Amino acid sequence: MNDRLAERVRQRADWATALSDRIWELAEVGLQEHQSSALLAEELAKAGFEVTSGVADMPTAFVATYGSGKPVVAILGEYDALPGLSQKAVPRREPLREGAPGHGCGHNLLGVAGVAAAIALKEEMESSGLGGTVRYYGCPAEETLVGKVFMVRDGLFDDVDAALTWHPAALNSVWAASSLANNSAKFRFYGRSAHAAANPDMGRSALDAVEIMNVGANYLREHVVEKARIHYVITRGGGEPNVVPAEAEVWYYVRAPKREQVEEIYQRLLLCAKGAAIMTETEYDVEFLAGCYQYLPNRVLGKLLHQNLRKVGAPPFDEADRQFARQLRETFAPGQQEAAVSRFKELAEELRGKDLHDGVLPLRESDEVMPGSTDVGDVSWVVPTAQFATACTVIGAAGHSWQMTATSGMSIGHKGMLTAAEVLALTVRDLLTRPEVLAEAREEFRRATEGSPYRCPLPQGARPPHHQLEKH
Ligand SMILES: [Zn+2]
Known part of the structure; x- marks a missing residue:
């Protein structure tokens, strides 16, 4: 040309x-x-x-x-x-x-x-x-x-x-x-460690919470829009089998064709985390890493x-x-x-x-x-x-x-x-x-x-996840 x-x-x-x-x-x-x-x-x-x-x-x-x-x-x-x-x-x-x-x-x-x-x-x-x-x-x-x-x-x-x-x-x-619009977040659970054979009754497993949350998310799949995608990796699951894991972490992506669908499914995923924490008597927090349109x-x-x-x-x-x-x-x-x-x-x-x-x-x-x-x-x-x-x-x-x-x-x-x-x-x-x-x-x-102005997917005051992502 x-x-x-x-x-x-x-x-x-x-x-x-x-x-x-x-x-x-x-x-x-x-x-x-x-x-x-x-x-x-x-x-x-x-x-x-x-x-x-x-x-x-x-x-x-x-x-x-x-x-x-x-x-x-x-x-x-x-x-x-x-x-x-x-x-x-x-x-x-x-x-x-x-x-x-x-x-x-x-x-x-x-x-x-x-x-x-x-x-x-x-x-x-x-x-x-x-x-x-x-x-x-x-x-x-x-x-x-x-x-x-x-x-x-x-x-x-x-x-x-x-x-x-x-x-x-x-x-x-x-x-x-x-x-696909997307949310990326890490869910961290905190339990109580104990000898897994000698005192399992004293322990509260954070890994159990992660697993139960994942079970919940896997059932949730059937009840979301067809093109939605939910995927996770367990980024921390404990050290050795003979210690009840006191901390565990799972990293999720929730994707769907529209931003509002992601937001809705994400709210339901939060319920899976909450339910898992209740069932396992653990505490948890959520770290929102990224979201996009x-x-x-x-x-x-x-x-x-x-x-x-x-x-x-x-x-x-x-x-x-x-x-x-x-x-x-x-x-x-x-x-x-x-x-x-x-x-x-x-x-x-x-x-x-x-x-x-x-x-x-x-x-x-x-x-x-x-x-x-x-x-x-x-x-x-x-x-x-x-x-x-x-x-x-x-x-x-x-x-x-x-x-x-x-x-x-x-x-x-x-x-x-x-x-x-x-x-x-x-x-x-x-x-x-x-x-x-x-x-x-x-x-x-x-x-x-028109009628659907851009709303930033990030939580207020969010900062770029410099440290969180470096680990992976
Ligand atoms: Zn690329």
């Missing part, structure tokens, strides 16, 4: 690739992305952006602004890794560092594409005299649904007219589907993203990429690729037998709900927001997998990232130059949120 702005992005290809590889190697988990966020913030500052670090009570959150006045267009970036997914950029399981985190969701690519787009836009605005404000949001801890929720609560999006983001995936597409896609902005995604086209994969993809596909579970493809119903035929996506999916009007959660949801309820995906991995690769870490650190991921950067840059420019599109997006947003 012959476009000066797209050319500016492409000129940054080597720089962006090196930066994303550096963050890929660092692989820092949520709220600990100190070096990764500093790298991105420094590049933006060097390019002339005004950077404010440590916003919303999170040292790894930042905002970088260029330009002045309206409109204000935001690009959202993420850079947190996932525990246990360390992996070399090779198509077989080989950790870079045994047991260490890895970029199994490709957020190294996610963060850098937005920075590349923002800097290219700044150069373009400078040389063409184009007005308005471009703002990059460095959003930490997406995986634990923390960063953007606190950034929204602290009013960082109050003057923003539109927000854009993207995500590495296997297919080039605009996300028309919603996502379902994603509200803005169709007007989505259409614009789609036009630009088609203009830029699929990432230019070559034979070496295809060979890597074939080898990686060999590591999938039987039927994994086919299962991923058949979800696309009428489009499945076109995708079948392909390892790398070489097209752009048509724009779909969809009432679907993606079975996952993202804190982009909270931004989308205060600002018209749209997001898209580019092919950065092999069709059928699971999200949050070592295979995804592998492709996020090599040319397949790099090419997807550069495609995303071009699409972001072109779309922001459209929004800076076409006020009628922004007005239309705003009107759609107004209609969609």
Whole structure:
């Protein structure tokens, strides 16, 4: 495509690739992305952006602004890794560092594409005299649904007219589907320890309370909306079988298609905890860790993203990429690729037998709900927001997998990232130059949120869960 702005992005290809590889190697988990966020913030500052670090009570959150006045267009970036997914950029399981985190969701690519787009836009605005404000949001801890929720609560999006983001995936597409709203909380029970054989009558087991709470939650499942998801892990269950556990802890996620459904189910889960405590004569407390909204896609902005995604086209994969993809596909579970493809119903035929996506999916009007959660949801309820995906991995690769870490650190991921950067840059420019599109997006947003204004899912006075999450 012959476009000066797209050319500016492409000129940054080597720089962006090196930066994303550096963050890929660092692989820092949520709220600990100190070096990764500093790298991105420094590049933006060097390019002339005004950077404010440590916003919303999170040292790894930042905002970088260029330009002045309206409109204000935001690009959202993420850079947190996932525990246990360390992996070399090779198509077989080989950790870079045994047991260490890895970029199994490709957020190294996610963060850098937005920075590349923002800097290219700044150069373009400078040389063409184009007005308005471009703002990059460095959003930490997406995986634990923390960063953007606190950034929204602290009013960082109050003057923003539109927000854009993207995500590495296997297919080039605009996300028309919603996502699941979520609450994350830990339940801690306190009993009385005793010798489990000699004095069990003296003990009151906190682990019993956790187990009974889980039994309650497992019965609750049948009586909630169909698309709700309730999952838990027991994070503390006692030391040895011969000691009645005096303390135990279980960590829950409650998800559902709508925020109010999550709130209702969560209230009922609190009753399970209360009931378990009564039955076991234990005390308990609840620590609310995070909550987020379902994603509200803005169709007007989505259409614009789609036009630009088609203009830029699929990432230019070559034979070496295809060979890597074939080898990686060999590591999938039987039927994994086919299962991923058949979800696309009428489009499945076109995708079948392909390892790398070489097209752009048509724009779909969809009432679907993606079975996952993202804190982009909270931004989308205060600002018209749209997001898209580019092919950065092999069709059928699971999200949050070592295979995804592998492709996020090599040319397949790099090419997807550069495609995303071009699409972001072109779309922001459209929004800076076409006020009628922004007005239309705003009107759609107004209609969609009418009567159900955003209510922060966090309890009053909540602080980002720095310490709680570090343990896991
Ligand atoms: Zn992700």
